[in-house]
Amino acid sequence: MAESDQTSGNSSNFSVTKKTPILGLRLYTLILLTIAALIIVFAVIFCYLRSSRRRRAQLRYSSGLLPLVNKEITESKQEDHVKDVEVVNFEKTSAPNLSGEKKGSFASNESSSSRAESVSVAAAEGVNIGWGRWYSLKELETATFGFSVENVIGEGGYGVVYKGVFSDGSVVAVKNLMNNKGQAEREFKVEVEAIGKVRHKNLVGLIGYCAEGSQRLLVYEYVDNGNxxxxxxxxxxxxxxxxxxxxxxxxxxxxxxxxxxxxxxxxxxxxxxxxxxxxxxxxxxxxxxxxxxxxxxxxxxxxxxxxxxxxxxxxxxxxxxxxxxxxxxxxxxxxxxxxxxxxxxxxxxxxxxxxxxxxxxxxxxxxxxxxxxxxxxxxxxxxxxxxxxxxxxxxxxxxxxxxxxxxxxxxxxxxxxxxxxxxxxxxxxxxxxxxxxxxxxxxxxxxxx
Missing domain, CATH: 1.10.510.10 (Transferase(Phosphotransferase) domain 1)
Incomplete structure (x- = not known):
């Protein structure tokens, strides 16, 4: 009986390892190559169908028809109160330009890295610089009770917003930006560059921010009646x-x-x-x-x-x-x-x-x-x-x-x-x-x- 089992095993082993007429490849090698080819074909078909569906949806939307995809178009979504500004005759003010470059542009890699250095130093010292304050990550963790679920007041593709209460009793909203393929860094720069110094009673005031390691957080005034x-x-x-x-x-x-x-x-x-x-x-x-x-x-x-x-x-x-x-x-x-x-x-x-x-x-x-x-x-x-x-x-x-x-x-x-x-x-x-x-x-x- 044992001899019969051994003979059967050897026969099975031989059948898998023997060479085939196709380029002299062994049978198990041919099977693996076939499986790999099928996986590649399915992946290509899936990517094509997905891309085709996205193009069709965009064409239908641009022609005024209903969208076929989910609600968000984005692929990676990215105050001290002053008196209200009269709309008829605005007094021009300068939008903040943290990079020190031409208005409307972001900082170069060099200036960004140097700014990041100053951010960490300022955060460690807990001081106010310019229009807002640099917060340390520890401060914001304490204010939001360790970014607890109970403190979540909003979330979406951009990240999660928490209610934060500091030791002096002041209440803020802390947006923890998702670090998704650099999206957090981009959105962080955009918000700081665009509205860091802007003050208007109908715009949410940006109070300060935190940048430690890969963490990017923005601290806003707290608006207490939902959206x-x-x-x-x-x-x-x-x-x-x-x-x-x-x-x-x-x-x-x-x-x-x-x-x-x-x-x-x-x-x-x-x-x-x-x-x-x-x-x-x-x-x-x-x-x-x-x-x-x-x-x-x-x-x-x-x-x-x-x-x-x-x-x-x-x-x-x-x-x-x-x-x-x-x-x-x-x-x-x-x-x-x-x-x-x-x-x-x-x-x-x-x-x-x-x-x-x-x-x-x-x-x-x-x-x-x-x-x-x-x-x-x-x-x-x-x-x-x-x-x-x-x-x-x-x-x-x-x-x-x-x-x-x-x-x-x-x-x-x-x-x-x-x-x-x-x-x-x-x-x-x-x-x-x-x-x-x-x-x-x-x-x-x-x-x-």
């Missing part, structure tokens, strides 16, 4: 706490913050990710624009920059999505979508709704063209707005989302339009085009001869 997305789309009961007056207050404050970024700074700052979850609210419903990790600096002599398309589906302007050409008009479009969201209480993209209502922008245009503007108002608003106020807000929405970026208003003009009681009802004579009903640009195109 706009939670109040618009969360479970708030049968009547929303956000009345029409409060919603317009939030819209106007957000517009003022963006107007300051675009028109009150040199170089100007394009936020690039204006959306409801990035609008923080205090207890008096004052809005504060937050999350500048995707922001771009744009000098006055530059009309636009060409960059990788980043942002959030539903808010990104079609012209930027299709060309990658970014300027402040991209923020204006996003604000227009945000204002629609504020008025209707609907998400920009909602797959749970009927096909004609999934895309907020398309549905909004159809409703206005059909003279059904009153039906656009969020049903959770107990007291509906006066017709004049509603018409004014609807007109602002349509002007902000104009498909021609050159026809979109500046954010300063948006503030004026939202605040002016007589807009668009003026006493002076108007042209026939101005007196026509509010209609989206596509409505006229659909009319026959």
């Amino acid at each position: 706009l997305e939670q109040w618009l789309h969360g479970d708030v009961g049968p009547v929303s706490p956000l009345s029409w007056e409060i919603r317009m207050k939030i819209a106007i404050g957000t517009a003022k913050g963006l107007a300051y970024l675009h028109e009150g700074l040199e170089p100007k700052v394009v936020h690039r990710d204006v959306k409801s979850s990035n609008i923080l609210l205090d207890r008096k419903w004052n809005p504060k624009v937050s999350d500048f990790g995707l922001a771009k600096l744009l000098g006055s002599e530059i009309s636009h920059v060409t960059t990788r398309v980043m942002g959030t589906f539903g808010y990104v302007s079609p012209d930027y999505a299709s060309t990658g050409m970014l300027n402040e008009g991209s923020d204006v479009y996003s604000f227009g979508v945000l204002l629609m969201e504020i008025i209707t209480g609907r998400n920009p993209i909602d797959y749970s709704r009927a096909p004609g209502e999934m895309n907020l922008v398309d549905w909004f245009k159809v409703m206005v063209a059909s003279r059904r503007g009153e039906e656009l108002v969020d049903s959770l608003i107990e007291v509906h707005p006066p017709p004049r106020a509603l018409k004014r807000a609807l007109l602002v929405c349509l002007r902000c989302i104009d498909l021609d970026p050159l026809k979109r208003p500046k954010m300063g003009q948006v503030v004026h339009m939202l605040e002016a009681e007589d807009y668009p009802f003026r006493s002076e004579p108007r042209s026939a085009r101005e007196t026509a009903p509010i209609r989206p640009p596509e409505a006229d195109a659909k009319k026959g001869p």
Whole structure:
């Protein structure tokens, strides 16, 4: 019996190790090569399908159709209070330039490394330098109770935000940036460069930061009433706490913050990710624009920059999505979508709704063209707005989302339009085009001869 088993084993071994007619390779070698080839083929097919699906989704989005991929476009997502700045006549201030180079550019590797050295020294000493304070990692760990889960107040592709309480009782928000392929370092530089010294009551104040080893953390003022997305789309009961007056207050404050970024700074700052979850609210419903990790600096002599398309589906302007050409008009479009969201209480993209209502922008245009503007108002608003106020807000929405970026208003003009009681009802004579009903640009195109 034993001899039979041994003979069988030898036969099996021989069959696997014997040479085959194919290049004289042994059978087991041929099997391994075949398996490796199949794995490579499957990997190539998978990568092709994934790339093809992403291209199709981008093409459909740029043509105005619904996105086919998840909510985020980004591949790797990246105050001492002063009096409010008048929108009509801004006093130009200089955006911070930590690198010491030409405005709008980041530091060279050499200056970055030297700055990192000074960061660690300053953090160790716990001193204030320039506009903000260098915090040590130990300080922030203590303030957030070791970055505990109980202290988490927000999270996303950028990292996690914790509530922090220092020994003197002061409360802050600590953003711990994810160190994903250098994304943390890039976002850290962007936020510090863009808004380090910026102070405006409608922008979240950056108090300081920490840079130790690979850790990058930003310390902000703490805004204690959540964000706009939670109040618009969360479970708030049968009547929303956000009345029409409060919603317009939030819209106007957000517009003022963006107007300051675009028109009150040199170089100007394009936020690039204006959306409801990035609008923080205090207890008096004052809005504060937050999350500048995707922001771009744009000098006055530059009309636009060409960059990788980043942002959030539903808010990104079609012209930027299709060309990658970014300027402040991209923020204006996003604000227009945000204002629609504020008025209707609907998400920009909602797959749970009927096909004609999934895309907020398309549905909004159809409703206005059909003279059904009153039906656009969020049903959770107990007291509906006066017709004049509603018409004014609807007109602002349509002007902000104009498909021609050159026809979109500046954010300063948006503030004026939202605040002016007589807009668009003026006493002076108007042209026939101005007196026509509010209609989206596509409505006229659909009319026959």
